Amino acid sequence: MLTMSTLFRYKSDMSDHTTIPDNPGKIAFHHGDLRRSLLDATLSLIAVNGVQGFTLREAARAAGVSHNAPYRHFPSRTHLLVELAIEGQGLLLDALKNSGKRIVDPRERIVRVGMAYMDFAVKHTALFRVMFSSDVARNRTSELKAAQDATFLHFESELRANEQAGVIREGAIQEHALVGWSALHGAAMLILDGVLDNTEVAAHRKPREIARLVLESLLNGIQQPAQPEKRRSSK
Amino acid sequence: MLTMSTLFRYKSDMSDHTTIPDNPGKIAFHHGDLRRSLLDATLSLIAVNGVQGFTLREAARAAGVSHNAPYRHFPSRTHLLVELAIEGQGLLLDALKNSGKRIVDPRERIVRVGMAYMDFAVKHTALFRVMFSSDVARNRTSELKAAQDATFLHFESELRANEQAGVIREGAIQEHALVGWSALHGAAMLILDGVLDNTEVAAHRKPREIARLVLESLLNGIQQPAQPEKRRSSK
DNA sequence: AAACAATGTTGACATCGTCAACATGCAGTG
DNA sequence: CACTGCATGTTGACGATGTCAACATTGTTT
Known part of the structure; x- marks a missing residue:
C-alpha cells in the first residue's frame, strides 16, 4: 500500500537566470x-x-x-507551507538514512537514527515546525502523506534489522516503530516548545542525549527478555 | 454592512447581571x-x-x-490563546489526577494516566492543539510554564508510587517521566495530525489502545528486571 | 452628587490573502 | 518571420484582520 515514493528535492543554492541545473520542465522563467x-x-x-x-x-x-x-507557483499560502513540509520530510528521511551508515551494531544503529531525528528537529527547527504544524496537518496532500509514510517505513525497516539480529523480540515490528517514533517525536516537540525547560532531567542534557535516553529506555522494553547469559556471540 | 449601529445587544440570559457567582473582584460588568x-x-x-x-x-x-x-480582557490575540492554554493545562492535570482513582495496582495506574492523556487529546482536540501550538509556545507566560511543570510533576509522582511498589527500577524517576510523557505526547500528536492514518498498527486501533501500547512498552523497559513471574499479556 | 476606574464602542490604519485584469516574454507552428 | 498560445509576473481592488486612539457608559467610591 505504501509506495516508496519519489521525493524530489532541489538543493537550495542560488540558481541564476540563465542556467537551471536540471529542471523538470516548467519552472524558471522571468x-x-x-x-x-x-x-x-x-x-x-x-x-x-x-x-x-x-x-x-x-x-x-x-x-x-x-x-x-x-x-x-502555489495556489495558496497554506499550500506553500505544505510543499515546504514535503521537502522537509524528504530531508528528514535522508538524515535518518545517513545516520545509520558505518554503524554495524544494530542496537546502536537504532539509537543513532533516533538521535538523527532529534538533531533534525533542533537544527532545522523552523522546517520541523512547518512539517508538523496543525495548519499543514489539516491540508495534507497525498504527496505529503506518502512522505510521512516513508518515514514510518524507515523506522520499521531499521527495527526489522534489529529483530533479525536478535536484539529485540520477534514480531510486533509495527508496534515498536509506532512507539519509537512517538517517543522521539514527543520528546522533540516538548523540547522545541520549551515545555521541559524547567525540569532538571532535560535542562541539563543536550537534545541528542535525550534522544539516546528515550531510545535506550524503549529498547530495554522491547529487547529479548532475560537471556541469562549474553553468549550471543558478539558477531 | 448590516446596520448594527443599534447594537445594544443584551445577552438573553443576563439575569446574573447583578449576581455573579464567585467573582474575584473585577470581571463581569456590562x-x-x-x-x-x-x-x-x-x-x-x-x-x-x-x-x-x-x-x-x-x-x-x-x-x-x-x-x-x-x-x-486580553492584551492581544496571542495572549488570549495563551490563557486558553493555561486553562487547558489545568483541565488536563485534573483529568490525569482523576484517571488514577480507584485503581490500586500501581502499574495499571500508570497505564490509566497515559490513556487519560490520550483521551484528553482526542476529546478536547482543539484545546490540546492550542496548548501545544507553536504560536503559544513562543509566548509562554510564567503561569503557563508553571502549569506545564505541574503536569511533569504529576507524571513523576505517579512513577514514584510505582517505584515504591517495586514495579519499576529504583532511581531515574525524572528520566522515566520524561520518556513517558514524550511517548504519550508524540503518539497523541502524530494521531491528531493523521500522520499514522496509513499505518495498519494505528489505523486499526483506538487512540487509547495506542496509549496503552505505548505505556506497556515503556514499562517493560523500566520495570524491575527478571521477576520470574508471569508477564502480563497485552491484548 | 461627583469623581473615578472598569468596561464597551466607534473609527481609523496598515497589512494581509486572494481575485480579476492586464502585461510580458518564450516556444512552437505556419 | 509573423502569429499564436501559454507560462509567468504585475497592478489594482476588495473584504477582513489585529491593533491603536478617542470616546461613551456604567458601577463604585468618596
Whole structure:
C-alpha cells in the first residue's frame, strides 16, 4: 500500500537566470527559479517570525517579486507551507538514512537514527515546525502523506534489522516503530516548545542525549527478555 | 454592512447581571462575563477553523460585543490563546489526577494516566492543539510554564508510587517521566495530525489502545528486571 | 452628587490573502 | 518571420484582520 515514493528535492543554492541545473520542465522563467526562492524565503522568515507570523507577501518581497507572483507557483499560502513540509520530510528521511551508515551494531544503529531525528528537529527547527504544524496537518496532500509514510517505513525497516539480529523480540515490528517514533517525536516537540525547560532531567542534557535516553529506555522494553547469559556471540 | 449601529445587544440570559457567582473582584460588568464568553467562543471557533484560522473579531462577534471589546480582557490575540492554554493545562492535570482513582495496582495506574492523556487529546482536540501550538509556545507566560511543570510533576509522582511498589527500577524517576510523557505526547500528536492514518498498527486501533501500547512498552523497559513471574499479556 | 476606574464602542490604519485584469516574454507552428 | 498560445509576473481592488486612539457608559467610591 505504501509506495516508496519519489521525493524530489532541489538543493537550495542560488540558481541564476540563465542556467537551471536540471529542471523538470516548467519552472524558471522571468525570475530564475521563483518557486525555489519562495520556499527558501519562507523558511527563513518562519525561523524568525514563526509559522503563524509568516505572510505570503513578505516572502514575495524577500524574493523581489510582486505580492501576487507566488500564486503562479502555489495556489495558496497554506499550500506553500505544505510543499515546504514535503521537502522537509524528504530531508528528514535522508538524515535518518545517513545516520545509520558505518554503524554495524544494530542496537546502536537504532539509537543513532533516533538521535538523527532529534538533531533534525533542533537544527532545522523552523522546517520541523512547518512539517508538523496543525495548519499543514489539516491540508495534507497525498504527496505529503506518502512522505510521512516513508518515514514510518524507515523506522520499521531499521527495527526489522534489529529483530533479525536478535536484539529485540520477534514480531510486533509495527508496534515498536509506532512507539519509537512517538517517543522521539514527543520528546522533540516538548523540547522545541520549551515545555521541559524547567525540569532538571532535560535542562541539563543536550537534545541528542535525550534522544539516546528515550531510545535506550524503549529498547530495554522491547529487547529479548532475560537471556541469562549474553553468549550471543558478539558477531 | 448590516446596520448594527443599534447594537445594544443584551445577552438573553443576563439575569446574573447583578449576581455573579464567585467573582474575584473585577470581571463581569456590562456583558456578564465577557472574558469567559470569549474563551469559550475561541475554543468553539478553533474546533472548526483551527488555531491559525481563529480570529479575534470572530470571537467578539460570537460573544456579541464589538471587535475591540476583547482588548479589555486580553492584551492581544496571542495572549488570549495563551490563557486558553493555561486553562487547558489545568483541565488536563485534573483529568490525569482523576484517571488514577480507584485503581490500586500501581502499574495499571500508570497505564490509566497515559490513556487519560490520550483521551484528553482526542476529546478536547482543539484545546490540546492550542496548548501545544507553536504560536503559544513562543509566548509562554510564567503561569503557563508553571502549569506545564505541574503536569511533569504529576507524571513523576505517579512513577514514584510505582517505584515504591517495586514495579519499576529504583532511581531515574525524572528520566522515566520524561520518556513517558514524550511517548504519550508524540503518539497523541502524530494521531491528531493523521500522520499514522496509513499505518495498519494505528489505523486499526483506538487512540487509547495506542496509549496503552505505548505505556506497556515503556514499562517493560523500566520495570524491575527478571521477576520470574508471569508477564502480563497485552491484548 | 461627583469623581473615578472598569468596561464597551466607534473609527481609523496598515497589512494581509486572494481575485480579476492586464502585461510580458518564450516556444512552437505556419 | 509573423502569429499564436501559454507560462509567468504585475497592478489594482476588495473584504477582513489585529491593533491603536478617542470616546461613551456604567458601577463604585468618596
